[in-house]
Amino acid sequence: MLAVSRHRSFRAAANELNVSTSALSHSIAALEARIGVRLFNRTTRSVSLSEAGAQFVQNVAPALSTIRDALEQAGSFRDTPSGTLRINTSVGAAHQVMLVFIAFLQRYPDMKLDIVTEGRLIDIVVEGFDAGIRLLETVPQDMIAVPFGERQRFAVVGSPAYFAQHKPPRTPADLAAHRCIRSRMPSGSIYQWEFERHGEAIRIDGDGALTLDEPGMMLAAARAGLGLTYLTEWNVSADLVSGTLVRVLEEWTPPLDGLCLYYPGRRHVPAGLRALTETIREYADAKRKRGATNKKRRRH
Structure with a gap:
């Protein structure tokens, strides 16, 4: 039941538990019949806890956690x-x-x-x-x-072809004159590029024709000369070694905790x-x- 409440989906919960969706649904239905209340509100598109179900989960979760800990402690003697x-x-x-x-x-x-x-x-x-x-x-x-x-650092990179047509930026403010490949966060918001030097911190929401949400696509776009992108050194290291991408503003991207x-x-x-x-x-x-x-x- 806790898996269904977490995923709000019988199918996803069944996958986690390695059982069939129908077997899990029947088990929940049997539990509801036994206690005489509906624990989940079901529609063709969603599953959510009822008020009784939410209270039930709140009450049983600590006990199940205790049981799990006991099983894990016993297993630690293996x-x-x-x-x-x-x-x-x-x-x-x-x-x-x-x-x-x-x-x-x-x-x-x-x-x-x-x-x-x-x-x-x-x-x-x-x-x-x-x-x-x-x-x-x-x-x-x-x-x-x-x-x-x-420790990890971010890097602003672009292709040699891009820089053949655009003067490399010397400060984050210079990015206003460049095409930036923007990054969409999982929340839906646009990630602002973060810079810092000598205690001065700057956030830049660059302008550009392309917004993506996956590093591999951002790299492909940068290699094709569509603009500058802002990714971790880990993402761009191979391109920097091969010369397919060129780094700028390096002194503005200090290392972060790894x-x-x-x-x-x-x-x-x-x-x-x-x-x-x-x-x-x-x-x-x-x-x-x-x-x-x-x-x-x-x-x-």
Whole structure:
């Protein structure tokens, strides 16, 4: 029932629980018949909790959480962790940590990962996730955060063909004379490009003929010379190396905190989540050591 209330869809809840939609619907109907009240309001297009259903969920959720914790604590006595971890993250972050996911599953073959990618920030507790992976600055302060990976920067880039016809901007204010490939946020709002130098912070809502909501399409448009785009260094690094894109305003984009794994603070952390946390920390330590070694080699 909690899965149906989260997804507001029998089909989506059935997929999460790995049961058929009809079996789940029959189970809910049987529960409603047993207690004699309607828990969900159903139409052909939507499912929502009734007043009685909302009260029921509020009352049973803590008890189910306690039962889940008890099962997880009992399972922690296994030699290796098992079960499924549901992780919410963005597409870009998932690509960056895919090697960690692979290493984790190779190390713990009894574990499963259910990775859900979306741009919007959600309440991972309400939506039924064990953890999330996002930029550290976006994580709620009541969560336990495990930082990993390098600090990240944004970059303003355009193609050589574009700059052959347009003078490169020297300050963010110069962007008023340029075509900008605008980015739509999951909320529907247009993302304002953020700049900072010597304590001066500026937000720019650039003008342009094209608005997109996916980094790969923004890169394609920039390569085609349609304008300047604003993406993370991780997104544009290959193009900068190959020369298909050129970076400008680099001194106006200081580094930000990198990615982190985060999860709700509670008395007991599932064994599988502890194992994933340890794998991430090992990955971060190894990456820092490689970075330090490379710096020493460059000095010599």
